[in-house]
Amino acid sequence: MAEGAHHSHKKLYIFIFFVLTFLTVVELIIPGMTNIAKFYRDSALVLLAFGKAFLVAYYFMHLNEETKWTRFVAAIPISAGVYATVLILESMFR
Template sequence: MSDTAHHSHKKLYWGIFFALAVLTGLELLIPGLEGVSYAIKASSLIGLALGKAFLVAYFYMHLNEEKGWLKFIAAIPCSAGVYAAVVILESMFR
């Protein structure tokens, strides 16, 4: 048997769950906002989606426990997300 004590992550996971729920609620409210420009709505939705993706990757995929170089390797695909966000925002001004 191992002598290391296992500490529960339940409190952290519940906190992340509620943070994701709040961000999802905001995502549902944003499209219905009257008087807000399309660019602001799109930028807000993209930012919220990126924030949720970060929370899931960092905590549920345990990137917070990895070494720096592995975090960098995991962050490389984020460039695709940034590219997609730029393309989406660029399409608004065509």
């Protein structure tokens, strides 16, 4: 029984690895897309970075197995990071 549970985690981790690899390839392609406005390219890169950080924290750091309170505590710095990113992006266009 434990062997079956181990395989399911292994498959999940391999899937997440390939998702992260795909997102990294997309991040490498986006800066070369000069026909898109800089704001949209920068915004897409920031969103991809947040998405990758979420996947790493949620699966590889096992936040999906934590209690709701721990998830809430982890969400506070994430919220601060999102707020800081929005301020930085907004200040770029003043």
